[in-house]
Amino acid sequence: MATNAVPFALPLPPAGLVVEASLFIDFDGTLVELVERPDAVCIDGELRSLLGALGRALPRRVALVSGRSIAQLDEMLGEIDPMLAYAGSHGSERRWHDGALHLPVRAAGLDGVVAAFDRFAASREGVLVEPKSYSVALHYRLAPAAQEDAHGLARALASEHGLVIQHGKMMVELKSTGADKGAAVRAFAARPEMAGRPPVFIGDDLTDEAGFEAAQALGGAGVLVGPSRQTAARFGLPDVTATRAWLNEAIGLMT
């Protein structure tokens, strides 16, 4: 799949793109604004209503695909009716609409990484460690000067423990497997309810590029949220507010 090598303004996606689609939506930076700490994200009633309305308009054709764990998404979002499919930990773990789970093996080395990241964070004010089901993230949004050392530590630990590096916005993460969001798109898109529906993947971060590529390889489209950058996505939306408005407009076409 061709990548837009030079940053430029991507065209806005038509709202009709979603009508016949299966829909894959990233979480942080796409549905909710980025904030200084991972635990400070604001989940509002409007978001829950939007997700419920999407689930009704596109029955069994909506999945949240996040770098967060499914457990974190459950804790933050609570019950969404109708239930959506979730892929967590960058596509490593998946839960279909009926609750059926796909869980990978958790790498034993992650515990050593949590300890090493904790030691690093203790010596750098503002650096935060976020342990997750199948990965551990090291955040430096509040301590940007720590970026280089954080990346160096992550590279050393990845090599020591046989883990995979996942870069993100103001953070670096080590994960158990090489699974990515593209794998989640392919697995969900093979389900009868989604099969034959062009996948539309909406996301903002580097981890979403694999989702854009998988969606487009299956005849769908990627939608990048935020400033233009080198990306595989064909369409762009400027921010979270515009993304929610676009999704609401799409729901209006279907109800």
Ligand SMILES: O=P(O)(O)OC[C@H]1O[C@H](O[C@H]2O[C@H](CO)[C@@H](O)[C@H](O)[C@H]2O)[C@H](O)[C@@H](O)[C@@H]1O
């Ligand atoms: O795939 P996503 O759902 O977008 O998750 C990607 C990562 O999002 C979170 O980190 C990002 O958001 C934080 C809260 O706004 C922000 O403080 C941080 O700088 C961002 O990188 C989340 O904490 C990670 O676990 C996800 O992997």
